[in-house]
Amino acid sequence: MAELVEITDPADPRLGDYRDLRDVELRKHLEAEHGLFLAEGEKVVRRAVEAGYHPRSFLMAPRWLDGLADVLDRSDAPCYVLSEDLAEQVTGFHVHRGALASLERRPLPSLDDVLAGARTVLVLEDLVDHTNVGAIVRSGAALGFDAVLLAPRCADPLYRRAIKVAMGAVFALPWTRLPDWYDALPDLSGRGFTTVALTLAPDAVPIEDAVSGQGKVALVLGSEGHGLSARWEQAADRRAIIPMARTIEHGVDSLNVAAATAVACYVTARR
Amino acid sequence: MAELVEITDPADPRLGDYRDLRDVELRKHLEAEHGLFLAEGEKVVRRAVEAGYHPRSFLMAPRWLDGLADVLDRSDAPCYVLSEDLAEQVTGFHVHRGALASLERRPLPSLDDVLAGARTVLVLEDLVDHTNVGAIVRSGAALGFDAVLLAPRCADPLYRRAIKVAMGAVFALPWTRLPDWYDALPDLSGRGFTTVALTLAPDAVPIEDAVSGQGKVALVLGSEGHGLSARWEQAADRRAIIPMARTIEHGVDSLNVAAATAVACYVTARR
Numbered sequence: 439m440a441e442l443v444e445i446t447d448p449a450d451p452r453l454g455d456y457r458d459l460r461d462v463e464l465r466k467h468l469e470a471e472h473g474l475f476l477a478e479g480e481k482v483v484r485r486a487v488e489a490g491y492h493p494r495s496f497l498m499a500p501r502w503l504d505g506l507a508d509v510l511d512r513s514d515a516p517c518y519v520l521s522e523d524l525a526e527q528v529t530g531f532h533v534h535r536g537a538l539a540s541l542e543r544r545p546l547p548s549l550d551d552v553l554a555g556a557r558t559v560l561v562l563e564d565l566v567d568h569t570n571v572g573a574i575v576r577s578g579a580a581l582g583f584d585a586v587l588l589a590p591r592c593a594d595p596l597y598r599r600a601i602k603v604a605m606g607a608v609f610a611l612p613w614t615r616l617p618d619w620y621d622a623l624p625d626l627s628g629r630g631f632t633t634v635a636l637t638l639a640p641d642a643v644p645i646e647d648a649v650s651g652q653g654k655v656a657l658v659l660g661s662e663g664h665g666l667s668a669r670w671e672q673a674a675d676r677r678a679i680i681p682m683a684r685t686i687e688h689g690v691d692s693l694n695v696a697a698a699t700a701v702a703c704y705v706t707a708r709r
Numbered sequence: 710m711a712e713l714v715e716i717t718d719p720a721d722p723r724l725g726d727y728r729d730l731r732d733v734e735l736r737k738h739l740e741a742e743h744g745l746f747l748a749e750g751e752k753v754v755r756r757a758v759e760a761g762y763h764p765r766s767f768l769m770a771p772r773w774l775d776g777l778a779d780v781l782d783r784s785d786a787p788c789y790v791l792s793e794d795l796a797e798q799v800t801g802f803h804v805h806r807g808a809l810a811s812l813e814r815r816p817l818p819s820l821d822d823v824l825a826g827a828r829t830v831l832v833l834e835d836l837v838d839h840t841n842v843g844a845i846v847r848s849g850a851a852l853g854f855d856a857v858l859l860a861p862r863c864a865d866p867l868y869r870r871a872i873k874v875a876m877g878a879v880f881a882l883p884w885t886r887l888p889d890w891y892d893a894l895p896d897l898s899g900r901g902f903t904t905v906a907l908t909l910a911p912d913a914v915p916i917e918d919a920v921s922g923q924g925k926v927a928l929v930l931g932s933e934g935h936g937l938s939a940r941w942e943q944a945a946d947r948r949a950i951i952p953m954a955r956t957i958e959h960g961v962d963s964l965n966v967a968a969a970t971a972v973a974c975y976v977t978a979r980r
Contacts, residue, residue, distance in 0.1 A: 580964045693851045697971035704972045
């Protein structure tokens with residue numbers, strides 16, 4: 439079972455994994471270098487461990503020990519116990535629901551493995567907002583999608599905020615990085631998927647028409663600001679739009695990418 | 710036209726409206742007391758002014774003056790000009806896209822006014838997350854809903870983060886507070902709306918069935934954690950669910966409230 443280690447000094451070197459969590463750039467470097475990610479909150483910590491990720495350590499205030507007792511019982515990683523004030527000094531932010539865990543990343547599965555048996559997949563190009571990535575993975579899981587594929591530059595689904603917004607769905611839904619950006623969509627078409635790009639392009643058809651009667655469908659989503667690259671928009675088999683009620687000429691009354699994805703997943707699941 | 714006032718001291722008392730923007734509790738007090746709200750980013754500032762809200766002042770770094778020149782030309786409020794570093798010292802955070810405005814709130818319209826001619830409305834009970842409120846208003850506007858009604862304790866749509874996530878749709882879509890929580894839904898039924906509560910209750914029917922063939926529809930949404938109150942869940946004419954593919958017994962593979970609302974709005978708009 440996890441050894442409980444009481445911490446009284448916020449500069450304790452054993453807390454390195456948890457330091458300066460608000461500094462996104464520093465974290466990206468640290469997490470890539472050391473191959474770790476952080477789970478936050480009792481439910482999400484539990485789900486990460488139950489999904490088979492190996493904890494490097496836990497960090498929590500005393501009152502969260504009981505709720506995670508069974509998880510700690512089954513782990514040999516140390517659990518750093520400290521006051522909520524100290525935790526805030528170390529991490530730089532108010533720890534949501536008191537508990538954190540640092541876990542080891544695993545090698546990403548191959549595209550073949552992720553796509554084996556899959557009938558509906560989400561394909562994310564260059565999303566930058568971890569909240570959107572998390573929300574999209576959560577919607578995909580809830581609406582029965584089988585996998586998520588990420589372009590090489592898409593934001594990390596194992597970033598703390600993405601995991602939290604996804605409520606841990608990033609552990610349940612298989613995902614991986616696409617090895618090749620340029621030919622990613624033709625490759626999916628070659629594997630029998632109809633690639634459907636969500637876009638405001640002039641030749642976009644309503645999403646219901648785009649997916650109607652299709653067997654295997656890959657929904658393709660672009661970045662928050664500029665949407666899909668020209669390459670991906672053109673390489674997709676179909677271009678589709680969520681029909682909206684108001685003109686979007688002022689660029690405001692449109693759906694954000696997470697809301698559009700939820701609608702598109704719903705429609706695709708019922709095609 | 711707006712007078713440009715160069716600021717070199719972050720403690721300048723004229724910047725009171727913009728101080729400590731990260732302190733949610735302080736802001737709630739200040740904004741209620743002084744009847745103000747803040748718009749952030751060039752597009753959102755422009756949209757607030759064009760919607761008729763009266764600016765108390767603007768605050769921006771020099772490089773944003775050009776983009777908002779026409780807005781400043783038409784205003785008699787002062788524009789505080791300062792470096793981005795100083796702006797961050799005053800506000801306590803990195804100002805997104807450089808420009809802020811403090812604007813006067815207006816008296817909320819009456820329920821009668823907001824509902825005049827409305828056929829589809831969103832009704833939010835006790836949502837606490839400003840991001841969700843903003844995302845829901847944006848989806849409602851994009852998918853052609855006519856109004857948003859808020860229970861007395863629902864989070865403020867004019868809070869800075871809600872406005873930002875809504876991309877200013879809170880200025881375009883009519884909204885108001887419900888005067889009475891307890892009888893809010895029966896009152897809407899009395900006005901000819903079919904009130905449809907989104908819930909995981911055992912007698913919930915798929916959302917498509919719940920809205921099919923209905924004339925005036927009010928979609929009713931509960932808080933992020935606990936959903937609707939028992940009173941509202943029972944008082945609604947119908948209870949509806951977004952059919953999901955996976956079991957939700959672990960409480961994780963469900964849609965979040967903003968994603969569920971986007972789907973429900975889409976289905977309702979096409980009923």
